[in-house]
Amino acid sequence: MPALLEYLPYRLSDWTAPRDWQRHPWYAGHGYASVRVDVRGHGNSEGMPGDEYDATELADGVAVVEWLARQEWCSGKVGMFGISWGGFNSLQIAALAPEPLKAIVTVCSADDRYDNDVHYMGGSLLGVDMHAWAATMLAFVCRPPDPADVGDDWRQMWLERLEAVDPFIHTWLAHQTRDAYWKHGSVCEDYGAIKAKVLAVGGWHDPYRDTVLRLVEHLEPGQVRGLIGPWSHQYPDRGLPPGPAIGFLQETLRWWDQHLKDKDTGVMNEPLLRSWISGSHRPATAYPTLPGRWVGDASWPSEHVTPVAYALTGGAQIVRSPQQTGLDAGRFFPFGNDADLPPDQRDEDAKSVCFEFPVEDGPVEILGRPRVRLRLRMDVPRGQVIARLCDVAPDGASTLVTRGALNLAARHGRDRTEDWPVGETEDVTFELNGIGHTFPRGHRIRIAVSSSYWPWIWPQAGSEGFTLEADGSGIELPVRRYTEDPGITFGEPEQSEPLGVVYPATLDEQRPERLVVRDVAKGEWRLEVDPRYGGTRVYPDGLEFTEDAVETYTIQEDDPLSARARSDWTIRLHRPEMAWDVRVETRSETSADAHDFITSNEVVCRDGGEVVFHRTWEKRIPRTAG
Secondary structure (H helix, E strand, O other): OEEEEEEOOOOOOOOOOOHHHHHHHHHHOOOOEEEEEEEOOOOOOOOOOOOOOOHHHHHHEEEEEEEEOOOOOOOOOOEEEOOOOHHHHHHHHHHHHHOOOEEEEEEEOOOOOOOOOOOEOOOOOHHHHHHHHHHHHHHHOOOOHHHHHHHHHHHHHHHHHHHOOOOOHHHHHHHOOOHHHHHHHHHHHHHHHHOOOOOOEOOOOOOHHHHHHHHHHHHOOOEEEEEEEEOOOOOOOOOOEEEEEHHHHHHHHHHHHHOOOOOOOHHHHEEEEEEEEOOOOOOOOOOOOEEEEEEEEEEEEOOOEEEEEEEEOEEEEEOOOOOOOOOOOOOOOOOOOOOOOOOOHHHHOOEEEEEEEEEEOOOOEEEEOOEEEEEOOOOOOOOEEEEEEEEEEOOOEEEEEEEEEEEEOOOOOOOOOOOOOOOOEEEEEEOOOOEEEOOOOOOOEEEEEEEEOOOOOOOOOOOOOEEEEEEEEEEEEEEOOOOOOOOOOHHHHHHOOOOOOOOOOOOOHOOOOOEEEEEEOOOOOEEEEEOOOOOOOOOOOOOOEEEEEEEEEEEEEEEEEEEEEEEEEEEEEEEEEHHHEEEEEEEEEEOOOOOOEEEEEHHHEEEOOEEEEEEEEEEEEEEOOO
């Protein structure tokens, strides 16, 4: 039988076990050896942890693929699949082209580690997830092996790992432009290196969805199929908002059977790209399901999509947004929680310069990446520009459709920085994230331009905004000609029987997911976020897993150097029957002055009441681009 591999660092024995249990037994029941492996140095795997997607991780992945193919029970054909980290390394290992790897399914992953990951966006530092994900991984990498699996050696393994820990943010901030560090693992450097068949899957509410558009454009049509739905950063069968969910496991089974069992399932007769185009909807932070329809395109760029230019009007406009602009951006990684998506954008729009275009003759349906061209003049050498595309209802409600950002020092390329010529005017062009959306007649298309977007975009030192010359500026929308229903359908979601994890109610659930606090006297704004990755759960084998995290972002409305980010994590693993009780506590802080980023990280690990590890890192990293 063929083998399927899911390979990532997130602990198969506990953290991803409920999700893993939904799909690996299901594949096994349909004729596949479905294998879940933790990356070296994580979970119960031996060895030391490394940086994300480092050469050792990828080489280990190739070795696992080749080992699976050699087993007597394996047909010699292997597939890889995964979401996020597992989707990343599926793509990256496919680019290394181990001979047995015939097909992959990559979900919510990126082909460009610099400009389409959690670190940078348009050449600007992602304050929200550069910090938060580094803090999350610091807590994750410090979790111990489980003695129920590795025996009495667990503590020695744990202590050796802890000695090897270094916060990821040190490395990420040391590479503020798109250099060789980011090119490693970015399959966009050479799409031709990928030999396996690729099913690329994304969601319009996932930050990585543009990768699907690029893969279907750059890989051979006989090698790839793309699927983009309305989903968040989740597998499309899990039923987490926004929906509708689909029978995703059945869809992937068609892919595996076609490419690993040589069955003609018709999957390669599907359109090159199947996309969900959302209907207009009121602003909300969560949607059980979104209105819309499926469309199919036989090529990408599609013959059905035509760029339509909208010229801005109104003369010179000063754009000087208060630093708290962006607090209503929503979560960078929506996971299907109640407060994930952006609320009504009217407050953000009021802090921006806006241009509107009425929809008069009929609905305007877009599919792809809008592009803005802005004529700017700036009186300081550094700054950033953010553009949001909104759907404005007749009553004024403003729903965020998509957005993009540009570090103005990166306007001539993400691989270098170039100060703005003070007092001079230049044209800049950048793309917004891809989207499928319908603007109905009677609504208005709004483009909102701001000079700040905290905490998504870390503020530039000395940034004072810019002047936007409307004449010569505009937005180009990828307008899709209406086509009849192509008959794209999916089955209802199927999964294995659940693992049986119990989620006890805790006091932490009373804490708001996203809370904005304004100190009027100080002019300070604070955003508190509970990421709610999993909380407290009890596993069928008796493991009690407790996880608590709070992210805090503060800024003063008139001071870009006041930006501060902090993350506090507590993780407890407890096996009462073994008297095993360990705790990991971490604190991570990031701030900046005019010259440096300043990071502080602390880890405290306890075995019972004993502190077995305590380390603090304090580091200043020069601001070269961010």
